[in-house]
Amino acid sequence: MNEQDEKLWGPKPEPDPELLARQLNALLDWLRLSSWKPHEAACLIAGVLPPEHASSGIGPWLPGREVWPNRRDSWRKAVKSDIAQIKWFMKEAQIEHDEVPQAWLEFAARQEREPPWLPFAKAHQKCRKYLPSSLREEETIVANEPMKQSDVASLGGKAARDRHPTRIKFYPIVKRMLEVGTKRSKIVAILEEEHGDDAPSPGTIYNWAREINGQ
DSSP: OOHHHHHHHOOOOOOOHHHHHHHHHHHHHOOOOOOBBBHHHHHHHTOOOSSSSSSSSSSOOOOOOOOTTTTTHHHHHHHHHHHHHHHHHHHHHTOSSSHHHHHHHHHHHHHHOOTTTTTHHTSSSSHHHOOOHHHHHHOOTTTTTTOHHHHHHHHHHHHHHOHHHHHHHHHHHHHHHHHOOOOOOHHHHHHHHHHHSSSSSSSHHHHHHHHHHTT
């Protein structure tokens, strides 16, 4: 793992406008559907299109989930790991049936797993109108305001997230390594070397790092 990898998993440049337009048109087709199956929802929440002819696997990537050009195998592993984690949240919430797209997106928000393409969809006039109203604008938090039912549900989502076996096992390790100054790319390399396929995906580690550094 080197500095190139650090850049690889860091912020991405703005996508090509023509490519972005095609991606958002593909996303729009999915947002217009009356329902998504659980695997379809997991793929879309993770930031990729569902596969065309299978109940497993992944399709092309959407904005915010760009392929790592020099690490395609690692990218696929990271995406599949995220999809598996989202499915675990679904199982915890006992959601195993088709739902309308808006319900799936609200579910993702409660788990703090909003799709990486969401900012692009908000800025796209046609996609935007198919988003849940709660996701069309950034929330404004008012001090001392009584909790809404949606806020209570959000707490339940955080509890499910905190019970995930991968998080329970590896989150404290990542936190300790960050506290002693270990770079995120080095953490990824160490965990992959020591734990192989059981290690959390690079994307998960980077999300945890942002969460920890924001505390």
